[in-house]
Amino acid sequence: MKVLLTGSTGYIGRRLKQKLLEDKNIELKLLVRNKNSVRSNLQNKIEIIEGDTFNKDSLKEALKDVETAYYLIHSLSNENYKDLDKISAQNFLDVACECGVKRIIYLGGLGVKNKNTSEHLLSRIETGEILSSNKNVQTIWLRAGVIIGSGSASFEIIRNLTEKLPVMTTPKWVTTKAQPIAVNDVLSYLYNALYLEKKENLIVDIGSEQLSYKDMMLKTAKVLGLKRWIIPLPFMSINLSSYWLNLFTPVPFSIAKALIEGLKSEVVIQNQNAKKYFPNIVPISYEDAVKNAIKEIEENQVISRWNDKGDEVWDKIENKEISKAIFIDRKEENISDIDASKIYKSFISIGGANGWFDFDFLWELRGIIDKLIGGVGLKRGRRSQCDLRISDCLDFWKVVDLKENERLLLYAQMKIPGEAWLEFKIKDNKLIQSAYFYPKGVLGRLYWYALIPLHYFVFNNMIKSIIKKAKSF
Known part of the structure; x- marks a missing residue:
């Protein structure tokens, strides 16, 4: 099976690439902006196409003879990322249809469209809608919330705040509900979607137990053997919270602000398709996900980080x-x-x-x-x-x-x-x-x-x- 992986230098993409390479039934292709971003020992083993989703010629080369394509692209680092994401997704879908691609697997975010939906989350939803809009190409749209793993932006924020601040004054969003998921479970869903025997478009919401962000920080403190106190304050604005994250965590202000804006609305599972179509995958608990992430960090086994791409x-x-x-x-x-x-x-x-x-x-x-x-x-x-x-x-x-x-x-x-x-x-x-x-x-x-x-x-x-x-x- 010929499979195209986009976003292979990103946080999820790097880990998924490793998993796909272990499958001898897969002939893997990569679409990357620069070939040098792929380790030299892989460059002679897999087909690498230089280009991006804004260049239809390179897209045609990348999608030629491909049965399934992973779409793991996001333009968050650009100011006009919403417009770029729409163009990117439409180009990808058009060329995939032209090249006879049978299936697109896309990883988006949990959430629903309403007046409180952040621009960042809205962009992820609109991307999924575009990729699912052509009946000639099946799209499996996996939707995840907070991803917990060594190097993930969400986990690095939670871990840094928990480790550095015994007492935290936080905005009211700490009571917002979410359904976090371990990065290895996300990879399991992405990989198994490759072999799913369904022909129609699917939206599959994935996650473990439902927790507030306050719960997550307190459970992280428990795993780290720390005692922490969290005091929500109703008057802390998005900008102030973003500066707070910028100061105490590795995440820069621009990304912190996008993430904080997304915390205004709940990101919880809206359907039971994960259990229906992937019954063999049982997501591990939040605490176990944190333990695994800490173990990887301590053993210098971090495969990817949120800031890998550039x-x-x-x-x-x-x-x-x-x-x-x-x-x-x-x-x-x-x-x-x-x-x-x-x-x-x-x-x-x-x-x-x-x-x-x-x-x-x-x-x-x-x-x-x-x-x-x-x-x-x-x-x-x-x-x-x-x-x-x-x-x-x-x-x-x-x-x-x-x-x-x-x-x-x-x-x-x-x-x-x-x-x-x-x-x-x-x-x-x-x-x-x-x-x-x-x-x-x-x-x-x-x-x-x-x-x-x-x-x-x-x-x-x-x-x-x-x-x-x-x-x-």
Whole structure:
């Protein structure tokens, strides 16, 4: 069976890709914006089409000879995501019909259309309606609420708030009802939908027990062995709540606001189709889902995170803006007496809980400032403390290139007046560490000059510390 997976670099897509690859009856195709976002060891094993759902030519190539296609696409990172989602879904449906695709499997969100429905949830509903609008292609529309798993945005918010705040003053939305579900259960439904012997369109609502967000935080505290008090306040606005999440969790303000707006209305199961069509899948309890997520984090087994995707970053790299850098801070050190693999292991361990060597307090300060102005800050950390891959987030950086025993290139995602990159490169028995900056206007230039004294200490220490750490391996 030829299967197309879209969104394969996203939170659910990465995990589903792994599951589909284990099925020897499936010939898997991927549609991605940039081939480099797929691990090199997979690039020769599966068919990868570069393109997106706004390019019908690449869509036709991707959907050619495909029986079933997974639609796991969302444009939340764009301001006009509602319009983009409609265009994307319609293009996908039109080309799927043209190519003779038999089934589309779509993962949307729980909820109903009413005056309280958030724009984010409304967009997910409208996407499902578009994908289900042509009788020539069957659509299985799975609808999930809060997804609990290591690296999911919802879980990272709940876990961070619970761990950091013994007493929480919250808006009234904490009493809103939802039906959370473990990420592995979501994957089971998505995978089993592939083999479902039904011909008509289906809407399948999935979830475990019905809980309020307050219940979820208290149950998370119980699993973590913590005692927490939650005090709902009726006057906390959406903006204030979003800033609160932005400050205490890894989620940036824009995503926090979209999620908070969605919490105004209940997201509970509206039909019993999950039990009817998937009787063998019994979702685990919320507490068990939290335990599994914590275990994955503790064992460095996090497969994907909510912030894995970053199409705008690939565009910048493809446009080769790094070559336009006006300011460059470059350091070089001889490493002829050290194995290149040890140097590589040293510099890919940077960031997250491992820190940034001797000037961590300066990085922490920069992270706090970034959070206060609506940036991502340092709270994202890293997916794994011992492994890196292209598209991983690394504090307020994004991994955009990674060549074993040769190179690590990071793109800055903090709020800055310009574009910045940080590169570690092994070449001709030398470790070359380069900071690139492409300023925007006068402010960008003033920003760079103001940081020159700090760069002198931080970057000089960084390259020496990388070599020192490599020698200890």
